[in-house]
Amino acid sequence: MTTDDTMIRHRIDQLIDGLRARDRAAVARLYTPDVVSFDVEAPLQHVGLAAKLANWDKVFTFFETVDYEIRDLNATIGGDVAFAHGFGRLSGKLQGGPQVPGMWVRVTFGLREIDGEWLIAHDQVSVPLDIATGAGVVDLEP
Template identity: 65%
Template sequence: MTRIGILIGSTRPGRKGDRVARWVHERAARRGDAEFEVIDLLDHPLPHLDEPLPALAGRYRHGHTRAWADTIARFDGFVMVTPEYNASIPGVLKNAIDYLYAEWTHKAVGFVSYGGGGGTRAARQLRTVCELLRMSAVTPQVSLSLHTDFEDDATLTPGAHHVSALDTLLDDVVTHSTEGRTATPTQRETDEAAIRHHIGKIIDAIRAKDLEGLRRHYSTDVVSFDIDPPLRHVGIDAKLANWANVFTFFREVTYELRHLMPTVGEDVAFTHAFGRLSGTLPDGTAVGGMWVRVTFCFRKIDGDWLITHDQVSVPLDMPGGRGVVDLEP
């Protein structure tokens, strides 16, 4: 079923956004054509945008970004609830939006604003931001006045015309979200998303020191040109033995990739990136690790993309005959 997220765009103590979102959810829950869920930014604390690459690249470095992306990706459309602060939207809402791109794109969105003048200036700016993200912003809008729609500046008492406007807004959001949900992505988009998903699961398994989790993402005949001798490691058991050595060496493991770039064909694909393995030794010493060059080669086997070859390398100082391990991407 179509899923619509009702996003509370304020985290300020004493905010009214939770009451507005509750009203939207209670009204929406009467419908049978979609599922509705409140997304509270208080439950998703994000620092000021700290991703090294633009969201358009779709390569998220930090765990908090990936968790936020997973949350937003679950929904087919949104109702954004925003106050108006100094003729604009709250910084926390803009920050949360800026973290992502593909997770927003092509999804429907409607706006419920509130403020001294109904929050219309904030809603106007929010509409512009969402349209730049190629979201489908519906025309109906709800604008609640702090003077006439809140009793004693606390209890929400929207007029009947707001209820009618909200119903119309929900009609349009659900309709556009359902249409977007049934649209079929291209095979290349599907395959690229699957490969990014595999890479993300590999990172998660490395950080969890989960050998069986890693096993699921390699072919049984994988050939690995790893950073440590010998020149090649053949077969899944040899590849996992390398990771087992890493997991023994480190008490806690951190692994990150930057500049991941996939190229997808019909049944063969490859990605290249910069990777860094770091962690904490058994005695508590933190090891920063070094940046290396990483290539993953995939084959589609029985409908699933599996790594059949990977290669890790560092640049070579030719006169000295030593690897250069102090470079950063």
């Protein structure tokens, strides 16, 4: 593993820690100001840090406790850009409600090295599609 690979994995670990702590400021520090996010909810893209944080704010609103995990993360690095992909699952206890197990999704991060720090410039979350029904398949596990 290279130093950059270790730094990228640490950056993703910081995202997980920030989400579990419900620490909006810590999460914000991990993204570029012009981040573009292709999330599972509409619209097709969320552009800019404020839009990305608004998505995480929804998570903090709906969940009393947040857990986020990533499995099978693989990174490819080329100069000052990198991408990493794996499987992610958001779960936790809903506000005033039950514990929910969440669902596994496919997650991809595009990162840029800026002033010696790897920051998330793009992320994409997707679920597989059952072409025959047009429905997302949300019961798969890595």
